[in-house]
Amino acid sequence: MRMTARSPQRQGNRRKIHIGPWVITVAVVVALTAARWIAAHPALGITLTALVAAAAITVAMRARPALRARKGGALTTVDPHRLKPDQFEHFIADLCRRDKCRNVRVVGGAGDLAADVLYTDPHGRRGLIQAKRYQRGNSVGSEHVQMVNGTYRDAHHCQHAAIVTTSHFTRAAAEFGHQVGIRLVDDHRLTDWINGQRSAAPWN
Template sequence: MPARKRRRWSGWTIAVLALLAYLAYRWITANPVLGALILALLGAAAFAVAQVRLRGRLPRIRRPLAPHDPHRMSPGQFEEYLAHLCVRDGCSRVQVVGGANDHGADVLYVDPHGRPGLIQAKRYAPGNSVGNEHVQIVNGTYRDYHRCVHASIVTTSHFTQAAQAFAKRVGIRLVDDARLDRWARGYASAAPWN
């Protein structure tokens, strides 16, 4: 992102702003009730504009981190949960992007080292395993489509041997239920980007 140019104020601009501020001060002191009402409205409008601008800079996360068991979450809640873990651990630009056409990504982020990454979330029952086809989808999209440096698949279950072998070969990190539990408890080494 290119750096913003600093705005330079001319002498005339400063003089006009100072004159307007003086005239506003004189009018408010002459009309204190109406002036206080107008100042309150201007303050509320400035606050609303600041909130809208700030919201554009914050991660797109809709709900606060729930201390619930990931196995009891819906797939959407699980994606939000993983996004919150990323934010908690110092990631920036975290976005939940899962959906019908997510192209193998449910959470996009920039890790604490400044590298873009993605998570494919698989909230499965403990008896079900994540297969090789999911690793292949992520491998086919994370670099070229999503422009990420690394990718991971995070599940509440485990991975098949074929999925583990293929992920190891292509460098995709797999986070099973045990590693997810360690990550949720704050162990930095269990985070998908480590």
């Protein structure tokens, strides 16, 4: 029977992990001790396990509330007013993906030139969204509309742009947005968009 030697290259690619016998001994002792304690205190063991599981779930949910938005139909369960500004940007991006937008990117940050989300809408047009996660009493002013109007075409090469907020717009902002064609999505229209009304989407 002919034996084929392994190539040195393949042997060199394998990383060997050595676990000392004392590590295995300690792990076995800890496992046995935990098992005996749980067997002696079954009620406490079940309670402790439930508490650990509940704590893990709570931490996971608080880490990123918008994570639920990636589950498709769960978008309507997210309250955008409870999101942090960066989470709100990702939430808006999730809404765009849900409604069949392509090439969706979150680009907000320092030097973003008034863009938070870039995307290609279902009609094949490139769009820009500036996300304003404001408290309801804090209005979005016309200066933000002016910034978007000044950058979405030349800086970002988009065909249309919108500002989406959890609040509302000042009268001056609404008038200027209508004049230059910037779509303004206030709290009410955002709620409609979240609930699946396609006509409320920023590109419609």
